[in-house]
Amino acid sequence: MEIFFCPEIINGILILSEEESCHCVKVLRHSEGDEISLIDGVGNFFTAKITSAHKSHCAFEIIKKWKEENSFNSKIHLAIAPTKNIERIEWLLEKAAEIGVSEISFIECEHSERRKINMERLNRICVSAMKQSMRATLPKLNEIIPIKEFLNHNSKIKNQKFICHLGQNKTHLSSVYEKGIDATILIGPEGDFSNVELKIAVNSGFIEVILGTNRLRTETAALVAIVQLNSLYQ
Numbered sequence: 001m002e003i004f005f006c007p008e009i010i011n012g013i014l015i016l017s018e019e020e021s022c023h024c025v026k027v028l029r030h031s032e033g034d035e036i037s038l039i040d041g042v043g044n045f046f047t048a049k050i051t052s053a054h055k056s057h058c059a060f061e062i063i064k065k066w067k068e069e070n071s072f073n074s075k076i077h078l079a080i081a082p083t084k085n086i087e088r089i090e091w092l093l094e095k096a097a098e099i100g101v102s103e104i105s106f107i108e109c110e111h112s113e114r115r116k117i118n119m120e121r122l123n124r125i126c127v128s129a130m131k132q133s134m135r136a137t138l139p140k141l142n143e144i145i146p147i148k149e150f151l152n153h154n155s156k157i158k159n160q161k162f163i164c165h166l167g168q169n170k171t172h173l174s175s176v177y178e179k180g181i182d183a184t185i186l187i188g189p190e191g192d193f194s195n196v197e198l199k200i201a202v203n204s205g206f207i208e209v210i211l212g213t214n215r216l217r218t219e220t221a222a223l224v225a226i227v228q229l230n231s232l233y234q
Contacts, residue, residue, distance in 0.1 A: 001037065002028060003131050007138075009040045014048075014060050021058035024050075036060065039131070041138035043068045068136040075102035075182040076229055077159075079150060081189035082106050083218050084113035090125050092219040097129035097139055099226055106144035111191030117144055147197055155204040159184055162209045163201045164221055166192045169208040173225065176207055177232050185229070187222045 004020045016024060024030050032053045038046040038060075045066050052059035078101050082089050096104060108115050123141055130138050154161065159182035162173060177183065186193075186206060193201070202208065211224045 001134070003037045003039055003134065005041060005127055005131060005138075006038050006046075007041045009038065009044075009046065009062075010042060014062065016058040016060070018056045022055050024058050025053045026055045030058075035063065039136040041127075041130070041136070043137045045136050074180055075159075076100075076226060077103040077105065077182070077184040078187065078222055078226060079105040079107050079154075079184060080187040080222050081109045081112045081147075081218065082114040082117050082144065083190065086114065086117065088217070088219040089117070090122065092222055093122055093125050093139075093141075094129040095223055096226055097126045097135070098133040099230060100135065100137065101139050101226055102137075103140040103142070105142040105150060107147045107150050107186070108144055109147050109189050109197060110194040111189045113189060113191075115144065119143060147193075148200060151200055151204045151206075154184055157184070161204070161206040162186065162225075163193070163198065163206040164188070164209055164211055164225060165198060166215070167198070167208065169210060171207070171209050173209040173211055173228055174232055176209060177229065179232060183229055185225045187218060187225065190218055 004016055004024060006016055006020065024036065030036060030050055030053060032050050034050045036048055036050060038048055045068060046062055047064040048060040048062050050058060050060050078096065106117055119141060126139055126141065160178060161184050163186040165188060186201060211221060211228060216224060
């Protein structure tokens, strides 16, 4: 089933973007009067009828609207240090969008191997994954910032806060997670968090946790954390 992304619906603009218009009219050959399916990225599905089939600005009118069914109502905020190989992060974002993460922040740590990312490309990957998995909610992506800045901002937010690292801590995420409460989880770079970063995180209200007995790569740890939180909520 084809589905089109139109975030401007929330502003009352009933026209597909140039890219989506081209795909709808030029590639899929839709014409005036055809019904199409839409999502707005904030949890809503739509059935619409094309009123003007132009390859650069396809207009439509709304016929039906309904909310996305989401069994995981708590929000997951993933904060992660980008890997040197950006393809591994791109793979993670695709899976995170499919599973249903609410927000993803990129952090720059002392041991980070990558300090710049292409946000436009990463956002396109999330949009594609959202559409492919028939979801209607697009994860919010935040620009990369120093971890200290991220921790300072999140210290004021009242939710569950977890930091995964390779130290002596043996507290499993499942033993401290409280069902139904929004959660932020920190995943560090391949070289892990520094002792200073870990101390600041703990002082900011983050609980030290492990995800299991295996040593995991950055993107694998992030995916495992997301899946575990989702599973724990069920």
